[in-house]
Amino acid sequence: MPAFRDFNFKLLVIEQLMYGDETLTPAFSIDECLRAKGITDPQRYAFDNDLAYTVLDEARAHFEALEISEELLATVDTLVLDGGLQVYCECSPVWDGEDGLFDVGSLDDLDLLPNLRLISGAQDCGMGTLFKEEVLAARGIVSD
Numbered sequence: 001m002p003a004f005r006d007f008n009f010k011l012l013v014i015e016q017l018m019y020g021d022e023t024l025t026p027a028f029s030i031d032e033c034l035r036a037k038g039i040t041d042p043q044r045y046a047f048d049n050d051l052a053y054t055v056l057d058e059a060r061a062h063f064e065a066l067e068i069s070e071e072l073l074a075t076v077d078t079l080v081l082d083g084g085l086q087v088y089c090e091c092s093p094v095w096d097g098e099d100g101l102f103d104v105g106s107l108d109d110l111d112l113l114p115n116l117r118l119i120s121g122a123q124d125c126g127m128g129t130l131f132k133e134e135v136l137a138a139r140g141i142v143s144d
């Protein structure tokens with residue numbers, strides 16, 4: 001199985017496959033995960049344990065261990081950068097999108113997505129300096 005180097009880039013791919021296309025199943029739910037531990041209110045849990053603006057350990061462990069086949073990765077033709085992604089809600093139930101918690105730090109994982117053609121929202125979320133149009137264009141990827 002291909003290995004991701006940037007956790008936040010992997011989250012973008014998971015967003016597309018798990019919550020967008022619904023081809024990576026089952027969909028992870030932090031509510032269900034915490035409920036199995038007897039925690040009924042993920043937001044209160046995060047606030048009470050000083051975890052409000054972090055990735056909860058349960059979500060990080062799940063998503064880091066999640067294996068995505070090359071065949072499934074080959075189906076990804078679009079990635080969306082947006083503070084309101086479902087995968088971010090599953091990682092950090094009270095995150096407000098106002099910090100760099102989910103900023104992608106490297107584009108090394110682009111090699112894992114041979115059919116990626118569009119990255120949407122890079123400029124809007126302040127990631128334009130990383131997702132430079134000339135770098136993407138050299139790979140046949142458009143950024144809007």
